[in-house]
Amino acid sequence: KAGVTQTPRYLIKTRGQQVTLSCSPISGHRSVSWYQQTPGQGLQFLFEYFSETQRNKGNFPGRFSGRQFSNSRSEMNVSTLELGDSALYLCASTGRGSYEQYFGPGTRLTVT
Amino acid sequence: ILNVEQSPQSLHVQEGDSTNFTCSFPSSNFYALHWYRWETAKSPEALFVMTLNGDEKKKGRISATLNTKEGYSYLYIKGSQPEDSATYLCASQNRDDKIIFGKGTRLHILP
Numbered sequence: 001k002a003g004v005t006q007t008p009r010y011l012i013k014t015r016g017q018q019v020t021l022s023c024s025p026i027s028g029h030r031s032v033s034w035y036q037q038t039p040g041q042g043l044q045f046l047f048e049y050f051s052e053t054q055r056n057k058g059n060f061p062g063r064f065s066g067r068q069f070s071n072s073r074s075e076m077n078v079s080t081l082e083l084g085d086s087a088l089y090l091c092a093s094t095g096r097g098s099y100e101q102y103f104g105p106g107t108r109l110t111v112t
Numbered sequence: 113i114l115n116v117e118q119s120p121q122s123l124h125v126q127e128g129d130s131t132n133f134t135c136s137f138p139s140s141n142f143y144a145l146h147w148y149r150w151e152t153a154k155s156p157e158a159l160f161v162m163t164l165n166g167d168e169k170k171k172g173r174i175s176a177t178l179n180t181k182e183g184y185s186y187l188y189i190k191g192s193q194p195e196d197s198a199t200y201l202c203a204s205q206n207r208d209d210k211i212i213f214g215k216g217t218r219l220h221i222l223p
Contacts, residue, residue, distance in 0.1 A: 003155075004155070033211070035213075040215070041215065042116070042201070042213040042214050042215040042216060043156075043201065043203075043213040044213075045210065045211055045212070045213070048209070055209065056208070056209050056210060058210075090155070090156070092156075099144050099146070099161040099163075099205070100146075100158045100161055101146070101158060102155075102158070103148075103155040103156045103157075104155060105154075105155050106155065
């Protein structure tokens with residue numbers, strides 16, 4: 001069974017631009033969560049999608065948005081990028097009836 | 113406690129020694145406590161999920177306990193090996209399915 005995949009793995013953008021990150025969950029998993037990790041911080045929860053609906057949202061500004069498609073693939077979008085958005089963005093998928101999250105390798109975003 | 117706190121932040125342990133570290137979490141509205149191991153250049157890997165007060169889980173040389181009333185969990189590693197070097201994350205999940213991660217304990221095993 002293939003694991004969680006994320007694309008791209010690395011990305012460099014400039015301030016003011018927008019970016020879209022993609023996450024494909026493990027086959028059969030319908031829940032996808034997104035996290036941001038910056039140096040010195042723990043993983044900060046962005047949002048969770050289940051069956052194409054946002055089920056939970058963390059404390060991030062509206063510049064951070066996401067969506068989920070019918071095949072459970074999820075995208076995360078950040079508009080008007082700021083230097084502080086430079087981080088590792090991880091997504092995780094969860095199977096039905098399970099608490100365990102399976103993480104992808106992450107997308108390392110650098111904003112210059 | 114409103115946040116998830118992990119201590120110590122960093123730990124150096126001699127190979128072969130046993131060690132443990134702590135995760136403190138909000139005890140109100142608690143649903144589940146997760147432990148992950150995160151090795152450098154890899155994805156976080158789930159170790160345990162615990163829900164009930166008094167839960168104890170074990171996987172090889174690693175075990176964890178849970179006290180939901182006082183809001184803490186311990187992770188124990190017996191007979192540390194070099195491959196145990198990693199950051200160990202805990203995360204508290206509440207009944208609204210919000211998950212809060214601690215900043216992790218960075219474990220270094222010294223040969």
